[in-house]
Amino acid sequence: MSSSVSESQRIVLASDNRGKAREIQTMLASRAIRVLPQNAFAVASIEETAPTFVENALLKARNAARYTGLPALADDSGLEVEALAGAPGIHSARYAGGDADDQANTSKLLQALEGFEGEERGARFRCVLVFLRHPYDPSPLIVEGAWEGRITESPRGQGGFGYDPVFYLPDLDRTAAQLSAEEKNRLSHRGKALQQLIRRWRN
Numbered sequence: 001m002s003s004s005v006s007e008s009q010r011i012v013l014a015s016d017n018r019g020k021a022r023e024i025q026t027m028l029a030s031r032a033i034r035v036l037p038q039n040a041f042a043v044a045s046i047e048e049t050a051p052t053f054v055e056n057a058l059l060k061a062r063n064a065a066r067y068t069g070l071p072a073l074a075d076d077s078g079l080e081v082e083a084l085a086g087a088p089g090i091h092s093a094r095y096a097g098g099d100a101d102d103q104a105n106t107s108k109l110l111q112a113l114e115g116f117e118g119e120e121r122g123a124r125f126r127c128v129l130v131f132l133r134h135p136y137d138p139s140p141l142i143v144e145g146a147w148e149g150r151i152t153e154s155p156r157g158q159g160g161f162g163y164d165p166v167f168y169l170p171d172l173d174r175t176a177a178q179l180s181a182e183e184k185n186r187l188s189h190r191g192k193a194l195q196q197l198i199r200r201w202r203n
Contacts, residue, residue, distance in 0.1 A: 009033055009034070009071070010033075010034045010036060010070055011033060011034070011035050011036070011070060011071050011072065011073050011131075012035075012036055012037075012038055012040075012041065012043070012064045012065065012068045012070045012071070012072050012073070013035050013036065013037050013038060013064070013072075013073050013074075013075075014038055014043075014057075014060035014061050014063060014064035014065075014072050014073065014074035014075075015037060015038065015060070015074070015075060016037060016038065016039045016045060017037075017093075017161075018037070019160070019161035019162070020075055020190070021035060021037040023181075023184075023185060023188075023190060023191075024073070024075070024190070024194065026181065026185060027185050027190075027191060027194050027195075028194070028198075031198070035073065036070075038064045038067075038068070041067065041068045043063070043064055043067045043068060045060075046059055046060055046063040048060070048076070048090070050090075051090070052090065053076040053077065053078065053090060053126065053127075053128040053144075054076070054128050054130070054142060056076040056090060057074040057075065057076035057128050057129065057130040057142075058074070058130050058132075058140065059074075060072075060074040060076065060130075061073065061074035061130045061131070061132045061140070062132060062135045063135075065132050065134055065135040065137075066135040071131065071132060071133050071134070072131070072132045072135075073129065073130070073131050073197075074129070074130045074132075075127060075128070075129050075190065075193075076090070076127075076128050076130075077092070077125065077126060077127035077128065077189060077190060078090055078091070078092030078093070078125070078126060079092045079109075079123055079124075079125055079126075079162075079163050079167070080123060080124050080125075080126055081109070081112075081113070081121070081122075081123040081151060082120075082122045082123065083113060083116045083120050083121065083122075084112055084113070087112075088105070088109065092105070092162070092163070093105070093162075095108055095109065096108040102161060102162055102163075105162070105163070106155065106163055106165065106166055109151065109163065109166065110151075110153065110154070110166065113151055118150075119150070121150050121151040121152075122148075122149075122150055123148075123149055123150060123151050123167065124146050124147060124148045124149065124189075125146065125147040125149070125163075125167065125176075125188065125189040125190075126144070126145075126146050126147075126189055127144065127145045127146075127188075127189040127190045127192075127193045128142065128143070128144050128193065129141075129142070129143050129144075129145075129190075129193045129194060129196075129197050130142050131197060141197060141200050141201075143193045143194075143196035143197045143200065144193055144196075145188070145189040145190065145191070145192030145193030145194075145195075145196065146189050146192070147167075147176075147187065147188050147189040147192070149167045149168055149169050149170070149176070150167075150168045150169075150170060151166050151167065151168065152165075152166045152167075152168045152175060154166075155175075155177070156168075156174075156175045156177065156178060157174070157175045157176075157177030157178035157179075158177060159176075159177045159178065159179065159180075159181070159184070160176050160177040160179070160184060163176075164176035164177040164184075165177040169187075176188070
């Protein structure tokens with residue numbers, strides 16, 4: 001069975017994160033692929049119990065494909081900060097607790113980095129994308145992207161979501177939250193992973 005995706009096909013995104021859904025739909029718009037978040041089908045989020053991005057993405061994709069009958073795309077991503085031994089990592093969305101919002105997570109991160117300066121605040125966003133044709137797909141497509149940067153001492157910019165306002169890009173002298181949507185989609189960890197996935201579909 002082919003792993004390609006036909007034009008105008010519907011894919012369920014195994015996430016309730018509206019920011020992720022918006023970015024991924026925008027990046028796939030030229031292929032006329034319609035990405036629908038799982039909450040459009042009343043799919044309950046599955047608990048992310050695995051210790052790695054890849055395993056958590058597989059859990060989420062299988063859950064969404066099982067309940068919708070559609071091919072599923074799952075993103076598991078996070079921020080890895082060198083001074084914090086890779087934290088928050090897979091716990092990025094819940095860094096300040098299970099019900100934490102972006103502001104609470106960001107505040108905790110900045111507190112954890114007090115006393116670190118310059119390159120000591122090095123970090124990267126990492127994204128793993130998994131595509132399943134069906135819940136029991138024996139050969140899922142798995143791609144990964146990374147985005148190198150540094151954590152600022154205070155938020156800058158109004159765009160993006162998550163840790164974007166404190167993720168600084170030295171070459172651009174801006175944070176991810178200060179980029180246009182087009183710039184972010186081209187440069188980001190998620191954008192890089194999705195471009196790899198599109199190439200895999202074409203091949």
